[in-house]
Amino acid sequence: MAPYHARALPHDAVSAVDIARWAALEAQALEPNAYASPHFILPALRHLDPGSPAQIVFIEQEGAAGTAAPQPAAVFALRRQRGNKVLPLPHTEVYQSMHSFCGAPLLAQGHGVQAWQRLFAHLRSSSPWSFALVIRNLEQGGEVHRALQRACDAAGYRLHDSAPRQRAMLLPEDTGPEALKRNLRKQHAEVERCKRRVAEGGELGWHIHRDAIEPRVVEDFLRLEHAGWKGEEGSSLRAHPAEEAFFQEMVRGFASEGRALFTELRLAGQTIASTSNLVSGSTGFAFKVGWDPAYRKNGIGILNEAELVRNAPQVIADLQAFDSGAEPASFIEKLWPGRRSLITSIVLFNRPAHWALQAVQWARDRAQRRQAGAPSDAPEAQAKAG
Missing domain, CATH: 3.40.630.30 (Gcn5-related N-acetyltransferase (GNAT))
Known part of the structure; x- marks a missing residue:
């Protein structure tokens, strides 16, 4: 099998040829996502997030004997984060704008696992400060999620998935x-x-x-x-x-x-x-x-x-399906009775990322218990109970 390589570009340096290949990949992607289209990502970065240090990473497979043009196995729009409520350590996120409702990146059919693995290698070499990769609004159990799970297993990285939330679909x-x-x-x-x-x-x-x-x-x-x-x-x-x-x-x-x-x-x-x-x-x-x-x-x-x-x-x-983009309890749920489960997936590259995520979860659980009026246990007691 021909090797894969990563080619990272600032979003304002993507060429017309790159856009055409990106759009062609979208038409045949493992999991459709209009919010990962070049027709959505590039206008969003230009107008909604100007000055963002976002990069477009093409994971490409060389043509046979180097004679054919490299074909994209995946396209990722990525943005660096110093730390936020998802993870308080520097990390990389798959870019989503304020108007993005689905987060699955575009992967070519038959190349999903390899594309994720090559992205991991690219991030570990180009961004050693990045403790994790965060993908929000990913369909639980979807093709992209399953490829991500297999890639994490092969690379030895821990994958954390949030609790799912339901999204109305029209089937x-x-x-x-x-x-x-x-x-x-x-x-x-x-x-x-x-x-x-x-x-x-x-x-x-x-x-x-x-x-x-x-x-x-x-x-x-x-x-x-x-x-x-x-x-x-x-x-x-x-x-x-x-x-x-x-x-x-x-x-x-x-x-x-x-x-x-x-x-x-x-x-x-x-x-x-x-x-x-x-x-x-x-x-x-x-x-x-x-x-x-x-x-x-x-x-x-x-x-x-x-x-x-x-x-x-x-x-x-x-x-074959129509995603509502709606929040739970929206009026559309009665009209569109189909459902899909969405999660936030976090690829943890090292132990500090795992510990930081555990701290976030403990703090969130403690806040929920306080809000519900239940007594909260100290971390020491939780550790002993575990």
Whole structure:
């Protein structure tokens, strides 16, 4: 087997050829992830984290006899951390922006274990100060996680996984008119009543845009996402010029490959609810939602999402799953009954990293016991009990 090597570049030095190979890898990745796409990572670093010392590391396998161009076995976006609440020692993180909801790096099928191993070797030689590698929002038991486990076992590194949390997913078996009734149960009738009430104001239509995304579609989304409490609290994309610039550039990149997806609820020719979504491989990724606060009582955001479930067999039949990007207890959990478990994985390179992580866990457990009103044991007592 041809050897693997690591090639690290500042994010602003990645060439057009590199981006094309990165995008080609994304299309065939072991585990799809739109948030690891060059169309997401590079705009995020330019606009959301300017000045970040992030690097893009290409793990490449040489062509036969050195005659063919090296092919990427993986692409990692990495950022150094001096220490944070995850681990209070210097470490390296797989980069995620403030708007990233999944953390799996892109690995080529058949190269996952080797790519992780080569990354470990690269970090140990180029960043000897780095005590660990942190990957947040990784699917527990997914292809990337399993490759990581095997690579850690082979390298002799301890892998720590956090407690999992659940994320709502839309799967093909949970789509269509009958599935929508089943998902919503007693609330289905109320959703239909709200739909009829909104339609009293004019012709009500639902639309999906996947190929060419018109500027009007993007503008309507940004306007609605900024409306209401998000705009008032300053948490919308439009409230921050850098975030809007990121979104515009990111959407253009995905749309250039037919991988941006917007849904709209339009009343009398005006958009009153909109969602922005991304596609990577055979998986969709929900990004942001917006709706006109004048129709809040009628739940038009839910109506828009319900129409996607109803029409999915026709409009997204090519997708095997749709990740909601939602936090637990979100309204989307009833509409999208599928689940995936997400964890934070930490590759501990040495004993100090292991001890530091144990200290963090002990402090967190102690704080939880105090909050619950239970007595906390001293570290010495825990050690004796162990």
